[in-house]
Every structure is written in structure tokens, then in C-alpha cells.
Amino acid sequence: MTASAAPMRCGRISYTNDLPVYAAFDLGVLEFPGTLVTAVPSELNRALLAGELDVGPVSSFFYAQHGELTTLPGLCIGSRREAKSIQCISRVHPRELAGKRIATTTDSATGRALFDVICRAGYGFTPDLAPSDDPYGEHQRDGTPCVLIGDVAIDAALAEPHNAHDIGKLWYGLSGTDMVYAVWAMRRDRLKALMRDPQGKEWVGGLVFDLHRAIDFGRANMARVIELAQKQCLRPAGFYEEYYKALNYDLDTQAMLGFAAFCKMAQQCGVLDRDVAVPAAPEDTVHVPND
Known part of the structure; x- marks a missing residue:
């Protein structure tokens, strides 16, 4: 059996904050290339590290703690200033x-x-x-x-x-910087196994492409995203418009600088005990990470 023969198990956060990413799949606009497993972030963290998931969003601090994880490029859940959630x-x-x-x-x-x-x-x-x-x-x-x-x-x-x-x-x-709360991650050993197999390599590249397409759809169709959000958690009129404006889904230079500032400050005050590789930028391609 090849590394990618079984259906890929992909995490999804059980909050409304990720709907701009997943609405395209929920609405049938795009077909998700795997099986989605919905849970709170701490459970997704545990499952990814245990090998029960192949990929998914994890807490950025959890990523910072675990060198055995690597990120998918350009994807995050963060905020420029207020987060609301x-x-x-x-x-x-x-x-x-x-x-x-x-x-x-x-x-x-x-x-x-x-x-x-x-x-x-x-x-x-x-x-x-x-x-x-x-x-x-x-x-x-x-x-x-x-x-x-x-x-x-x-x-x-x-x-x-x-x-x-x-x-x-x-x-x-x-x-004075952004904050990144979640990144899409994989275990390094799982990514290596997939990238050695042509089918697995194609799947990883396709997943990254589809997630970026999904985010683009969410931004362009925010009214449909908000309709889904209201069905999941009914909130006052206008709330979700402001909420999704506050959140950032691009792991761009500004977001990476904020994440680096958080990791540095966390090390300095004793909350984090290891150096952290800044996650991949949007223009990067998925590659087999070094040991």
C-alpha cells in the first residue's frame, strides 16, 4: 500500500472562526480531498501528534512546542489587532x-x-x-x-x-504586532512519506491549492459564509461581518513577524523552552523538510 492509499484524515476546528476557510467545501463549491474530523483545537493537537490525523489546523503555540511538526504554506488563523474569540x-x-x-x-x-x-x-x-x-x-x-x-x-x-x-x-x-492562533500542520515524518510517493505528493500539493482556493471563495462570498455561521451560532446582526474582518487567514510577512515576536517573548519570559522555525510563507512550495 502506498503512503497515500488510505483516505486522508484532516482536522477542522469546531468553531465559527474557520468557516471562511471551509464554507466552500460545506456548500459543495469545492470537494474536500479527504475526510474531515471536527474537534476543539486541543483535541486536534493531540490527534495530529498521535498520527490519528494526517493534517489540520493546530494551535500555533502547540506547533511552537513540537519540532516534529511542519506547516502548510501561507495558511493561518490570526488577527491584526482584536480577535473577538x-x-x-x-x-x-x-x-x-x-x-x-x-x-x-x-x-x-x-x-x-x-x-x-x-x-x-x-x-x-x-x-x-x-x-x-x-x-x-x-x-x-x-x-x-x-x-x-x-x-x-x-x-x-x-x-x-x-x-x-x-x-x-x-x-x-x-x-504592536499581529498574532497567529492556529496554523495548518503535518507531522514531518508523515509529510516525508507522502512526498516520496507520487500520489501522495500530488495530494499534498492539491490540498494546499484547494485550501487557498477555499479561502478566496470565502472572502468573495462573505454573505454565504455568514449565513452558515448564523446557522451554527446565531449572533446579532452585523457581528459576523466585523468578526471576519478582524481575523486574518494569510500567513503573510506581517503575520509571521507577529508569530516570531510572540515566540521570542515567550522564550524570554519562560513560557516557551525551544527555538522555533517561522512557518512557511505563501510563496513557498511544500517540500520535504530537513531532519
Whole structure:
């Protein structure tokens, strides 16, 4: 059996943030070249590393932690400034949370790590981040500050705008740069195996091409994307227009500089313990990475 004989297993984030990427496939405009597996980022991280997925979006901090991963070129989920779906919900500004327990989502590595870096590098304290199965529930019960991602974060910010602190905006205030929250990644050994097989090499190149075509479709047909988003999570009129304007799906030079700044700052304050290769630029071609 060749490296690509079995159907390819591809991850997909179970939030509305990736609909501009996947709407073309959902609507039947493009046929996805594999089997899609939908899950929260932390589960996609685990499954990709375990070899249960061939490719998919993973938390950018998880990518930074694991040298055995490589990225598909030009693809990310990030923000230029505010993110809207990564929030600290707190009755006081995050700079005032030193010594306070902060309930944190376990659904993503990047949101927790980014908040950790902001507190250490920006506010001068190491936050007491306590993983929780229901961080917003804790906040609702007793006011515990919490870090949230995804649609739960959006809904919490809409419900409590006076207590919502957009972590993407906090990062921009600290660094003046973009932030990348997720990248499309593969295990290096899996990519090598595919690239040695003509059929596998064609599949990888076709996947990258189709994902970029899908993003182009999403941008050109935002009304259809928003219609899908409203069916998934109904939100106030105009919300998704602003949300998708805030997000960035191109791993371009600006995004890569922001990601590099995050990794450097994370190393300097002890959140990340290894050097990180900056992900591939849009003009790069998929290649077999060096050992």
C-alpha cells in the first residue's frame, strides 16, 4: 500500500472562526480531498501528534512546542489587532489579576500561553492559570476571572462587554504586532512519506491549492459564509461581518513577524523552552523538510 492509499484524515476546528476557510467545501463549491474530523483545537493537537490525523489546523503555540511538526504554506488563523474569540472575562483589568486564580479553558494551547506571556512580559507577574472544564461557569457562579476561546468567548463577551478584555487587543497593545492562533500542520515524518510517493505528493500539493482556493471563495462570498455561521451560532446582526474582518487567514510577512515576536517573548519570559522555525510563507512550495 502506498503512503497515500488510505483516505486522508484532516482536522477542522469546531468553531465559527474557520468557516471562511471551509464554507466552500460545506456548500459543495469545492470537494474536500479527504475526510474531515471536527474537534476543539486541543483535541486536534493531540490527534495530529498521535498520527490519528494526517493534517489540520493546530494551535500555533502547540506547533511552537513540537519540532516534529511542519506547516502548510501561507495558511493561518490570526488577527491584526482584536480577535473577538479569545477573551479574558474579568471584573478588573488583567493587569490587576496578580495573585488571583484565573480559570482557563483547556480547549486551546495558544490562548492560555498568549495570556501568560502578556501577564509576564506586560504586567510583571506570573498568572495563576487554573485549567477548568467550565471556566465561564466558574465566572458566572462567583466572579472568578477566566480565559476563554472560540464561540464561548464570543458569547461571554457579548453578554458581559464591560468585563471582556480581548486578548488579541491586549497582545497588540504590548507588541504592536499581529498574532497567529492556529496554523495548518503535518507531522514531518508523515509529510516525508507522502512526498516520496507520487500520489501522495500530488495530494499534498492539491490540498494546499484547494485550501487557498477555499479561502478566496470565502472572502468573495462573505454573505454565504455568514449565513452558515448564523446557522451554527446565531449572533446579532452585523457581528459576523466585523468578526471576519478582524481575523486574518494569510500567513503573510506581517503575520509571521507577529508569530516570531510572540515566540521570542515567550522564550524570554519562560513560557516557551525551544527555538522555533517561522512557518512557511505563501510563496513557498511544500517540500520535504530537513531532519
